[in-house]
Amino acid sequence: MTTMATSVVMPALEMAQETGKIVSWLKKEGETVSKGDLLLEVETDKAVVEVEATADGVLAGVKSHEGDVVPVGQTIAWLVAPGEQPPADSPTTAPAARATAGALYERPGRSQTAPTEPGESPRSPQISPKARRLAKEKGIDITKIVGTGPDGTISSEDVLKAADTPAVAEASAASSSSLSAIARLMAERTTQSWTQVPHFFLVREVDARGLVELREKLGITVVTHTDLLVAVTARVLAKHPKMNATWDNGNIRLNSGINISVAMAVHDGVVGAVIPNADKTAINDIASQRKELTERARSGRLKPADVTGGTFTITNLGMYDVDAFNAIIAPPQVAILAVGRIADRVIAVNGQPAVRPMVTLTLSGDHRVVDGAQAAVFLNDLAEAIRTPGNWLG
Numbered sequence: 001m002t003t004m005a006t007s008v009v010m011p012a013l014e015m016a017q018e019t020g021k022i023v024s025w026l027k028k029e030g031e032t033v034s035k036g037d038l039l040l041e042v043e044t045d046k047a048v049v050e051v052e053a054t055a056d057g058v059l060a061g062v063k064s065h066e067g068d069v070v071p072v073g074q075t076i077a078w079l080v081a082p083g084e085q086p087p088a089d090s091p092t093t094a095p096a097a098r099a100t101a102g103a104l105y106e107r108p109g110r111s112q113t114a115p116t117e118p119g120e121s122p123r124s125p126q127i128s129p130k131a132r133r134l135a136k137e138k139g140i141d142i143t144k145i146v147g148t149g150p151d152g153t154i155s156s157e158d159v160l161k162a163a164d165t166p167a168v169a170e171a172s173a174a175s176s177s178s179l180s181a182i183a184r185l186m187a188e189r190t191t192q193s194w195t196q197v198p199h200f201f202l203v204r205e206v207d208a209r210g211l212v213e214l215r216e217k218l219g220i221t222v223v224t225h226t227d228l229l230v231a232v233t234a235r236v237l238a239k240h241p242k243m244n245a246t247w248d249n250g251n252i253r254l255n256s257g258i259n260i261s262v263a264m265a266v267h268d269g270v271v272g273a274v275i276p277n278a279d280k281t282a283i284n285d286i287a288s289q290r291k292e293l294t295e296r297a298r299s300g301r302l303k304p305a306d307v308t309g310g311t312f313t314i315t316n317l318g319m320y321d322v323d324a325f326n327a328i329i330a331p332p333q334v335a336i337l338a339v340g341r342i343a344d345r346v347i348a349v350n351g352q353p354a355v356r357p358m359v360t361l362t363l364s365g366d367h368r369v370v371d372g373a374q375a376a377v378f379l380n381d382l383a384e385a386i387r388t389p390g391n392w393l394g
Contacts, residue, residue, distance in 0.1 A: 005087055006055040008077040010070040021069045023048055029062045048300045055079050061086030127154040134159045186269045193328050198367040201326050202375055206383045208342045208359040214389050226316045227287040232385040234258045234278035235392045240378040242370050244311045246332040252369050261310030264297045271297050274310045324360040334366040
């Protein structure tokens with residue numbers, strides 16, 4: 001147990017993050033917590049992530065609650081020793097900002113019709129993490145549910161019952177037209193990147209027969225084309241450090257690690273889940289990590305480490321039968337690779353028509369860091385790696 005109070009602060013879960021929204025506390029005030037326990041869920045522009053306790057102790061002095069939008073670095077609670085009191089508030093501590101969009105929230109334990117007191121911000125109802133994830137999957141507005149658990153806590157059974165209630169389902173459908181915090185912030189970041197980063201685009205059609213054959217050899221139920229693309233792209237990036245660089249306040253910073261961020265579609269947005277040190281990771285391990293990240297992303301259980309540290313992004317829309325598209329860079333990264341579907345096309349082989357599985361790659365680059373020639377050389381090497389992946393993956 002702790003011998004002195006440890007502050008719980010709003011973590012910085014990604015670059016350029018200024019605030020985070022508290023989705024739920026996974027531990028109650030007064031509950032004993034061990035280091036590494038899941039403490040709370042925080043929503044950023046990329047995902048809802050679970051934050052772990054950094055020390056042992058008793059959760060005390062909770063200052064921010066569900067629905068609060070809190071500046072990064074601000075203390076939101078304390079972990080103290082049994083019988084210890086949390087430190088007094090610092091006069092310089094800024095009050096937690098309140099979310100202004102979306103539905104109004106009720107304080108836990110208060111009836112759904114009870115008004116809030118003057119000057120008091122309403123908060124979300126108390127709900128179990130399992131029930132919250134279930135409500136998100138079914139698109140149910142939790143403020144319309146009356147909890148039957150202790151102190152009015154909403155259970156998963158309450159959510160399932162509400163899903164069968166026409167009035168609740170209609171209300172949830174009506175409220176879904178407004179942007180969620182994730183969708184709203186993603187729109188802001190995308191607009192910022194598109195208007196401030198000088199994008200340029202290179203397009204290349206590549207014979208993917210080698211990639212397809214390798215996947216069949218390894219087992220199509222074991223690895224995906226995306227897994228193979230992550231592996232070969234990471235190894236090619238090792239030869240082109242500028243493509244794996246970061247634009248840092250007017251300076252170019254070369255990253256020591258090659259961490260591939262894979263764009264994944266989630267409810268109301270896209271999340272970039274990171275596979276660290278992908279250039280040194282075996283293909284089966286990449287496939288396993290990607291599958292686990294996908295499952296966590298879809299269930300809203302991503303952790304901070306899952307979405308931070310990416311140095312290059314791959315976004316693949318081939319599964320949606322998209323032939324080609326341009327992708328917007330995710331700053332401070334300096335490039336993103338957009339991948340279309342692999343489809344049979346007639347091409348010239350040694351002067352004769354032949355059918356080959358072709359894929360279109362579109363590379364978006366930040367012209368402040370790389371120029372067209374440098375990006376073209378990288379794309380040439382990547383095309384060769386896709387044609388002969390066995391030579392790159394060993």
